[in-house]
Amino acid sequence: MLGDLPLESKIILKWIGEGKQVLEIGCHSGDFSEWIQKQNCEVTGIEINAKALQEAKPFLKESYCGDIEHEDFWLQLRNKKFDVIMFEHVLEHLNDPWKVLANSKKFLGKNGLLIIALPNISNADSRFNMFFGNFDYEETGVMDKTHLRFFNQKTTKEMILKAGYVIEEYESPWKVNPLREFIDHIPFLTYFRNIFSKSAPRLPKFSANLTDVVMMFKCRPND
DSSP, rough: OOTTTOHHHHHHHHHHHOOOOEEEEETTTHHHHHHHTTTTOOOEEEOHHHHHHHHHHHSEEEEEEEOOTTTTGGGTTOOOEEEEEESSSSSOOOOOOHHHHHHHGEEEEEEEEEEEEEEESSSHHHHHEEEEEEOOOOOSSTTTOOOOOOOOOHHHHHHHHTTTTEEEEEEEEOEEEEEHHHHHHHHHGGGGGGGGGSOSSSSSSHHHHHHHHHHEEEEEEEO
16 A cells, blocks of 8 residues: 555555644645555645645645744634644755644643654765765755755754654664765766665664764654
């Protein structure tokens, strides 16, 4: 059933579980909302793109169109509580993700779960690019031109803790091999590139902040 889904989506579905009230922030056209719904969950979707939200509505219990950085927007949800709130590749697109994350806590019910996924600017590929003077925006990925904020593991954990959450689990569905990235960035070493796989090896043990391109956090309120 889940075979064709990316690993990131599989991890999130596992964390959500079944029969939950889910607030999916940035649901877009509902591709992932449909999968959440298949787990007997009721999904409330928030999306700034009205056209995309219209496409998502068949998979949503409720929908809200607007900018989550406007304080008045949240007044629509003031009496609602959710079992799960999702920020999947959303926080890096905001002016003040710290404030939005802290504000979301009041909408979590008892034993509520917060799920965050966002890119790591400190992964080996990005580090070597910057070391050699390359900081080029792209259409997708870590350097997506629509990203307003950049995070690594340290700054993400600080944001989560400051917003009033504790981290229960951490996963990364996309890793790189720092040795392979080093070789790929040094032209005269490319002869050796096939020795090392693109994925991170088990040995030697590298820091997750160096290997992990996407960071996923399963969190709970700290009270």
